[in-house]
Amino acid sequence: MIELIGIDKEYRAKDRIVTALQHINLTVEKGEIFGVIGRSGAGKSTLLRCVNLLERPTNGKVLVGGQDLTSLKEGELQKERKRIGMIFQHFNLLSTATVEQNIAFPLKLSKLPKKEIAAKVASLLELVGLSQHRKQYPSQLSGGQKQRVGIARALASDPDILLCDEATSALDPQTTESILELLKDINTKLGITILLITHEMGVIRAICDRVAVMDQGEIVEVGDVLDVFLKPQHEVSRQFVSEVADSIDSSAFYNGAGSGGRILRIIFRGEQTYEPVLYETVKETGATFAILQGTVSRMKDTPYGQLVVELRGSDADVDAVVGGLCSRGLEVSVLR
Ligand SMILES: Nc1ncnc2c1ncn2[C@@H]1O[C@H](COP(=O)(O)OP(=O)(O)OP(=O)(O)O)[C@@H](O)[C@H]1O
Numbered sequence: 001m002i003e004l005i006g007i008d009k010e011y012r013a014k015d016r017i018v019t020a021l022q023h024i025n026l027t028v029e030k031g032e033i034f035g036v037i038g039r040s041g042a043g044k045s046t047l048l049r050c051v052n053l054l055e056r057p058t059n060g061k062v063l064v065g066g067q068d069l070t071s072l073k074e075g076e077l078q079k080e081r082k083r084i085g086m087i088f089q090h091f092n093l094l095s096t097a098t099v100e101q102n103i104a105f106p107l108k109l110s111k112l113p114k115k116e117i118a119a120k121v122a123s124l125l126e127l128v129g130l131s132q133h134r135k136q137y138p139s140q141l142s143g144g145q146k147q148r149v150g151i152a153r154a155l156a157s158d159p160d161i162l163l164c165d166e167a168t169s170a171l172d173p174q175t176t177e178s179i180l181e182l183l184k185d186i187n188t189k190l191g192i193t194i195l196l197i198t199h200e201m202g203v204i205r206a207i208c209d210r211v212a213v214m215d216q217g218e219i220v221e222v223g224d225v226l227d228v229f230l231k232p233q234h235e236v237s238r239q240f241v242s243e244v245a246d247s248i249d250s251s252a253f254y255n256g257a258g259s260g261g262r263i264l265r266i267i268f269r270g271e272q273t274y275e276p277v278l279y280e281t282v283k284e285t286g287a288t289f290a291i292l293q294g295t296v297s298r299m300k301d302t303p304y305g306q307l308v309v310e311l312r313g314s315d316a317d318v319d320a321v322v323g324g325l326c327s328r329g330l331e332v333s334v335l336r
Helices: 044-051 074-081 101-110 112-127 142-156 173-190 201-207 224-232 235-242 270-274 276-283 314-328
Strands: 002-012 017-028 034-038 061-066 084-088 163-167 191-199 209-213 220-223 262-269 290-301 301-310 329-334
Touching: 017 044, 017 220, 034 044, 034 173, 034 201, 034 224, 044 061, 044 163, 061 173, 074 224, 084 142, 101 112, 101 142, 112 142, 142 163, 142 173, 163 173, 173 191, 173 201, 173 270, 191 201, 201 224, 201 235, 209 224, 209 235, 220 224, 220 235, 220 301, 224 290, 224 301, 262 314, 270 276, 276 301, 276 314, 301 314, 314 329
Parallel strands: 034 191, 034 209, 084 163, 163 191
Antiparallel strands: 002 017, 002 061, 209 220, 262 301, 262 329, 290 301
C-alpha cells in the first residue's frame, strides 16, 4: 500500500545541512496498522510527512497503491492526496468553525452537493461518537473530543490511508486508550491502512500489527510487534520495550537468584498462554521448578506470556524439560 524506497531527506538550515532521514526502505501492507517509534529528533515526523509529500524527499520514491507520488505534477498530486487522511498531535481544527463545519470543510472544497455533505457529516459524527456535539466549537471540547473531530475530518474524503502524527501524545492515558480503540475500530470496519508515529511503546502495543524503530534518521529494526517486543534486536528497541511495565529483559538480574539450577525464560504466544504447558512438561520428568518472574498480557488482540523459572533436578531431567517445552512450540532461552 505504502512503499518508501531509498528515501533520504536533508533540511537546509542557515549554516548547515540536517540529515533527517537516510536509506529509508519501508513497506506498509494494505489494511495493517503500522507504527513507527523513535526518540525526539529520530525523524518520525519527517518520514510521515514524506508519505503525502508534505515534505519532499531529497532522494528516493514514495509509492502509494503502486502510484509513484514523487513523479506527479501538483494537480495530480492533490488528487492522490485525497486518498491519504492525516491527524495531528494538536488536532489542527479551525477554531472559528463548529464541529460539523470542521468535518465538512474538505467536502466543501471538493464541491460536493450540500445534501451529500450533510449526510456524510452525520455518518462521520456517528462513527466518532460526536453527534450531540455537532454545533459546538473546538474550545468547548475536551482533547479527546477534538481528536475525534480530527479523525472524522480526515475520513471525510474516504481515504485508503490514515497518517497519525503523535495523535495521542497530548491526551491523558484514559483518553489515549479510547482514541486508540477508535482507530482500531476504523481500521477493522473501514479497512483503512493506518501509519502512525509515536514515542510510546504502549501505543504500539495497543493497536499496531508491525513496528519500525527509528534512530538518527534510520530504521534500525522492523518486525511484528510481538517479535520486537519479546526479542528486540537493537539497543534502541530494547530501551523502548523496557519502558513498558511488564517487560522482562534482564538476564543479569537472575545471577545469584535461586538455588543454582538452570534458569529459563519461556515465551508463550496466543492461546498457549492459558494452557498448563509448563506443568504438563515438568510432570513427565523428575524435575521441579520455581517461578522467579512472570507476566501475562496482550499485544493488540494476541495474548502472550513470559515466565522466568529456575529448573531443579538432574541434567537429564532438566534437558528433558527444555526439549519438551521446545517441542510444544514454546520459545525457550537459557538465562543461566
Ligand atoms: N524544517 C526543518 N528544518 C531544519 N531541520 C529540521 C526541520 N524539520 C525537522 N528538522 C530536523 O530533522 C530531524 C528529524 O526531525 P523530526 O521532526 O522528523 O523528528 P521526530 O522523530 O519526529 O522528532 P519529534 O518527536 O521531536 O517531532 C531533527 O534533527 C530536526 O531538528
